[in-house]
Amino acid sequence: MLKLLLGSLLRRPPTLRTPVADPSAQEALERRLETRERPCLGRSLAIRQVDAGSCNGCELEIHALNNVVYDLERFGIRFVASPRHADALLVTGPVTTNMREALKRTYDATPDPKWVVAVGDCAVDGGVFRGSYAVTDGVANTIPVDLHLPGCPPAPEPLLSGLLALLEAGAEKTRD
Amino acid sequence: MIASYHPTLSEYLAHNPGVEGHGPWPRVHLVTDTWLALISRLPLSRWDLLAEWADGDKVMAAIRDDSDGAVAVLSLTTQDGRFPSLSHGWPSASRLERTIADLSGLTADSLGDTRPWLDHGTWPVQHPLGAATAHKPGALPLPYAFLPVDSEGTHQIPVGPVHAGIIEPGHFRFTCFGEAVVRLEDRLGYTHKGTETLMAGADLERAARLAGRISGDSTVAYALAFARAVEAATGTVIPPRAHWVRAVMAEMERIANHFGDIGAICNDVAFSLMHAHCGWLRERVLQAAAACFGHRLMMDRVVPGGVSCDLDDAGTQRLRDLVRQLRPRFEELVTLYDSTPSLQSRMLTAGVVQPEWVRQWGTGGFVGRATGRSFDARRSPGYEPYSQLDFTVPVRNEGDVNARVMIRIDEVHQSLSLIERLLQAMPPGPIHTAIVSADAPNSGNRHGEGVALVEGFRGDVFVSVRLNANGTIARCHLRDPSWFQWPLLMAAIKDCVVADFPLCNKSFNCSYSGPDL
Ligand code: SF4
Numbered sequence: 001m002l003k004l005l006l007g008s009l010l011r012r013p014p015t016l017r018t019p020v021a022d023p024s025a026q027e028a029l030e031r032r033l034e035t036r037e038r039p040c041l042g043r044s045l046a047i048r049q050v051d052a053g054s055c056n057g058c059e060l061e062i063h064a065l066n067n068v069v070y071d072l073e074r075f076g077i078r079f080v081a082s083p084r085h086a087d088a089l090l091v092t093g094p095v096t097t098n099m100r101e102a103l104k105r106t107y108d109a110t111p112d113p114k115w116v117v118a119v120g121d122c123a124v125d126g127g128v129f130r131g132s133y134a135v136t137d138g139v140a141n142t143i144p145v146d147l148h149l150p151g152c153p154p155a156p157e158p159l160l161s162g163l164l165a166l167l168e169a170g171a172e173k174t175r176d
Numbered sequence: 177m178i179a180s181y182h183p184t185l186s187e188y189l190a191h192n193p194g195v196e197g198h199g200p201w202p203r204v205h206l207v208t209d210t211w212l213a214l215i216s217r218l219p220l221s222r223w224d225l226l227a228e229w230a231d232g233d234k235v236m237a238a239i240r241d242d243s244d245g246a247v248a249v250l251s252l253t254t255q256d257g258r259f260p261s262l263s264h265g266w267p268s269a270s271r272l273e274r275t276i277a278d279l280s281g282l283t284a285d286s287l288g289d290t291r292p293w294l295d296h297g298t299w300p301v302q303h304p305l306g307a308a309t310a311h312k313p314g315a316l317p318l319p320y321a322f323l324p325v326d327s328e329g330t331h332q333i334p335v336g337p338v339h340a341g342i343i344e345p346g347h348f349r350f351t352c353f354g355e356a357v358v359r360l361e362d363r364l365g366y367t368h369k370g371t372e373t374l375m376a377g378a379d380l381e382r383a384a385r386l387a388g389r390i391s392g393d394s395t396v397a398y399a400l401a402f403a404r405a406v407e408a409a410t411g412t413v414i415p416p417r418a419h420w421v422r423a424v425m426a427e428m429e430r431i432a433n434h435f436g437d438i439g440a441i442c443n444d445v446a447f448s449l450m451h452a453h454c455g456w457l458r459e460r461v462l463q464a465a466a467a468c469f470g471h472r473l474m475m476d477r478v479v480p481g482g483v484s485c486d487l488d489d490a491g492t493q494r495l496r497d498l499v500r501q502l503r504p505r506f507e508e509l510v511t512l513y514d515s516t517p518s519l520q521s522r523m524l525t526a527g528v529v530q531p532e533w534v535r536q537w538g539t540g541g542f543v544g545r546a547t548g549r550s551f552d553a554r555r556s557p558g559y560e561p562y563s564q565l566d567f568t569v570p571v572r573n574e575g576d577v578n579a580r581v582m583i584r585i586d587e588v589h590q591s592l593s594l595i596e597r598l599l600q601a602m603p604p605g606p607i608h609t610a611i612v613s614a615d616a617p618n619s620g621n622r623h624g625e626g627v628a629l630v631e632g633f634r635g636d637v638f639v640s641v642r643l644n645a646n647g648t649i650a651r652c653h654l655r656d657p658s659w660f661q662w663p664l665l666m667a668a669i670k671d672c673v674v675a676d677f678p679l680c681n682k683s684f685n686c687s688y689s690g691p692d693l
Contacts, residue, residue, distance in 0.1 A: 001516070004449070004508055014456055049342045053367040055689045057392025057473055059342050063436075064462070067455035081340035097298035098366045099345055101316055102337045128385055133301045134370035153392065155472055 015071050019157055025147055025165035032146050033169065039113035041087050041170035044076035045163070048086035048110065052103045052142075053096030053135065058120040058153040062090065065163075070156045077163055083107075088115035088166065094122040094135035095142050107143045115166055118145045119159065121152040128152075182220050185241035189248055198625040199408040201557075203236075203249040211252045211260055218265025224538030224551075226629065227638045227655035228262060228272040230280035230305065235259045236653075237269075238627060238638060240538075245556035249627060249640070254282050261287040268537045268660050275693075279372070281306035291321055294365040294692065304373045320363050325351045330358055333674065337366045344688035348677075355673045360666045367692040375652040380406060380480050380611060383649045387639070388475050390654050391690035396422075396429040397632030398654065399478035401639040404559065405652075406480040409626030409643050410611050418482035418609075419560040420602040424495065425465075425474045425483075426630075427591040427598070431502075432461040433633040434584040434591075441581055441682045442513070445522040453509055457502055464498045467491070482608035492599050499592050506592075510585055523578035527668040527680030530575065537660045541635025542587070543684055545571050546579035553631035564601075567594060575668075577683040613647025632657065634687060656690030 049062055065072040072078065080086050083106045095103060107116070118139040121127035126137035139145050149162040192210070194202030206214070217223075226238035226247070236251045252259055261284035262269035273284040274293035281303030283290075295302075297318035302311040325332075330353050337345035345366040351359040371390060375383050387402035388395040400422055407414060439454025462472040468491035469477050477484055487495075513519060533539070534549045544551055552569040554562040570586035572579040614624060627640045635657025642650045665684045669677055 001449070001512055004453070004512060007508075014459075050338055051342075051344050051367070053369055053689075054344070055367075055369075055389040055392040056344055056687065057389065057395065057475070059344065060393060060436075060473065062342055064455075064459060067459050068452055069456065069459050079342060083338075093367065094369060096367055096369055097300075097313065098296045098317060098368055099337065100298065102345065102366070106338050128382075128389055129369045129371070129374065132370035132374050133299050133304055134368050134373075152389075152475065153473070155466070 014069050015074075016069050016157070018075075019161045019164065021164040021168050022158065022161035025149070025162045026168070028147055029165060029169040036144075036146070037113060039087065039115060039170050043167065043171045045167050045170065046078060046080045046085055046087045047090050048080055048083045048088070048106070049090045049092070050103055050106050052091050052093040052099045052123070052139065054093035054120065054122060058092035058122070061153045061156050061159060062092070062119065064156040065159060070160055072160065072163070075164065075167060077167060083109040084111065086110050086114065087170070088117060089143075090117050090119055091139045091143075092119045092123050094126040094129045094132075094137060095139055096135050098134070100136060100142055103139075103142055115146045115170070116143055117147045117149060117162070117166065119149050120154060121150050124148045124150050182217075184244055184246065185221075185223055185239060185248055186244070186246045188214075188217070195251070195625075198249065198627075199411065201247040201249065201627060203251060203625065205251045205253075208252065208255065208260065211250070214250070215260060215262060215265050218262075225262065225266040225268055226538070226636075227640065227653065228269055228276070229640070229653040229655070230276045230282050231642060231651045231653075233257070233282070235276065235282060236640070237262060238640065240557075240629075242551070247557055247627075247629065257282050258285050259283075260285050263287055266536070266538070268663070271659065271663075279303065279305040292318070294368045296365055299370075304370060305376070320347075322349045322361050322363070323359065325359060327353075327358075329353060346688050350674060350677075352674060355675070357669050357672055357674055357677070360669050360677070362662055362666055364662070364688060365692055367689045369689075369693070371693050372652060372654070375649050378649050380647060380649070383652060384479050385476055387652070387654060388478075390693065391656060391687040392473060392475075393433055393687065394429070394632040394634060394637065394690065395473050395475045396425045396478055397630050397637045398639070399476070400426060401628045401630040401637045402641070402652070402654070403478050403480045404628035404630065405626040405639040405641045406611060406643070407626065408628060409624055409641050410613070410647075412481060412609060412611055414482045414609050415606045416560075416603045417486075417605045418607045420598055421483045421487050421607060422478050423561050424487065424595060424598050424602075425469065425477060426632075427595050428461055428465055429474065430633040431588050431591045432458050432465070434588050435461065437682070437685050438509075438513075438581060438584055440685075441523075441577065441679065442519060444679045444682050445519060447516065447519055450509060450512065453505070457505060460498065460502065464494055467494055479608070481611045482606075484608070486607045487602070492602075495595060495599055499596050503592055506588060513581070513585070520578065522679060523581060524576060526577045526676050527665075527672060527683060528575045529664050529668045531573070533664050533667060537664060539635070539660045539664055541632075541657050541661065542580050542583040543661045543664060544635065545569065546583045547575035548573045551636070553629045553636040557629060559630070561598070565594060565597060577679055580683040611647065613645065614643070615645040615647075634658065634685065635661065654693070656687050658686040658688075659691045661686050662691070
């Protein structure tokens with residue numbers, strides 16, 4: 001184990017350099033803030049991820065945000081186990097009819113003010129599953145969505161840029 | 177007692193001619209009496225149920241004879257929407273038949289458990305694959321009658337469908353006596369997306385995209401199984417190189433997932449060092465996949481007729497380098513795993529799966545192979561290019577969490593060397609050929625129905641397709657390996673402490689979306 005730890009110390013860290021916040025996500029958030037209050041969350045963000053019927057591809061890439069390359073926590077963003085501890089919900093999947101109630105309850109259990117981010121093409125509008133009897137064609141048909149991050153699945157880097165935009169939008173007020 | 181002679185599946189079916197136009201294995205249409213006679217043979221046979229599904233008014237069962245690897249599909253025309261249940265010979269048929277009832281409205285006679293499975297009462301239709309009658313969905317999902325527990329001093333812990341981590345949704349109902357689990361029952365179906373209904377009528381391109389999204393972590397395996405079934409149904413012979421490129425992707429998917437799993441299992445016993453290192457190895461595989469094939473998970477790269485992108489020289493070199501770099505790193509981690517007693521003490525003897533269970537349920541993947549069942553679809557029935565490659569299938573007998581980790585470790589080694597050999601011997605040439613539908617001129621002798629069995633990282637994926645004359649999908653059924661793994665997890669956790677559940681669960685890493693369809 002010592003050899004391994006020493007090796008890690010001596011090697012260059014594999015961590016990705018800080019990506020810039022996604023400008024289109026920033027724009028979308030500014031537009032959104034014209035109609036909703038700005039959650040004033042400072043420079044940290046606690047995220048509760050909700051799988052509302054994804055194929056699990058989006059989960060894999062969200063998981064990747066935690067690995068040493070993307071290392072989400074260095075930005076003050078972390079995943080929490082309960083919606084009661086969360087500032088933001090990260091929802092994947094087209095929202096199946098079987099998950100709709102659970103998603104609503106998770107949303108209600110998250111304290112205000114909160115963000116909702118729809119991750120992946122499915123969460124945006126149902127994606128390939130759009131029109132099925134068993135899905136409701138995207139998160140916005142069940143709970144209000146602040147930011148859409150499309151992709152099938154979105155790769156970790158654009159995900160990270162999108163979340164950084166969200167972090168900045170929530171930190172804005174604190175800076176004033 | 178004199179041991180009586182039991183015929184093999186092929187011998188048993190020898191007198192029943194196969195239906196025209198079904199490939200690559202025969203489909204035999206049975207009458208009710210033969211179906212019943214078959215059920216009575218099951219307890220004596222070594223025949224495994226691969227899948228059971230409905231197609232129109234027919235019920236279909238795919239069977240594999242474990243003694244010689246022969247595969248056959250059996251079909252039966254239901255009488256007034258009823259058919260004799262297979263669940264008495266194969267317990268694994270129970271959930272499949274509950275699903276048939278939910279989706280197609282055909283009922284299995286004498287099925288013990290008739291609770292709805294995927295249908296939670298929230299769909300606007302009933303029997304979407306059958307009569308598809310409009311139905312007013314309830315505002316809330318229907319309550320589920322969990323199995324009753326009748327004893328003093330037990331308590332229940334309901335968990336899910338929204339879990340604490342980044343995982344798929346499902347509900348677990350623990351009944352505990354103090355810390356010990358007396359019974360665990362799962363309720364799934366939360367991620368049901370109606371994929372098989374979307375497939376009906378879809379063209380091949382769209383259907384292939386849907387197949388690749390049944391379970392995202394196995395997208396290559398599913399796309400491969402779907403493509404092979406379509407190729408069998410249309411009698412398409414694909415260029416040799418396509419087989420090899422497909423296998424490279426399939427092995428990359430396997431190692432990426434195994435790295436992820438090994439790290440996650442160790443993380444569940446708070447050994448995060450391993451998790452961090454494995455996460456990085458996984459990331460490197462995905463980055464290489466993105467560089468070589470243009471998508472990190474390699475979605476939509478395997479298509480009916482071949483593959484949609486070739487591996488060029490730079491890609492080949494990149495993958496060679498990847499294998500060379502991963503090997504020593506992984507070796508260090510294996511040494512770390514082997515020499516950390518605190519890891520071993522949690523993993524050894526935890527969540528033991530009994531050999532009878534994997535036999536009865538026909539459980540594949542690392543769950544089966546960690547419990548003495550050596551089945552690997554790459555070997556038997558086998559497919560290109562694996563039939564030209566020499567490799568061993570690792571098998572262990574302990575059936576505990578540690579054995580499931582060790583199988584994954586062995587498979588990573590195996591796959592790394594397979595990738596090397598695939599790159600070495602990959603034939604040049606085209607990578608795709610067009611699929612010709614039956615109504616096209618000069619279509620020749622096309623089949624119309626095809627099945628395929630492919631080894632994903634989690635186990636064997638079975639796909640059956642029936643095509644319309646214009647080449648669109650009439651019916652497609654996809655069976656995830658987790659159908660036959662979830663119930664074993666429930667059994668393995670019995671008498672363990674509740675705190676061992678996350679660990680055991682991770683060591684199974686069953687798919688939710690796959691069996692939920
Ligand atoms: S967007 Fe794509 S990867 Fe994400 S859940 Fe939907 S199908 Fe799966």
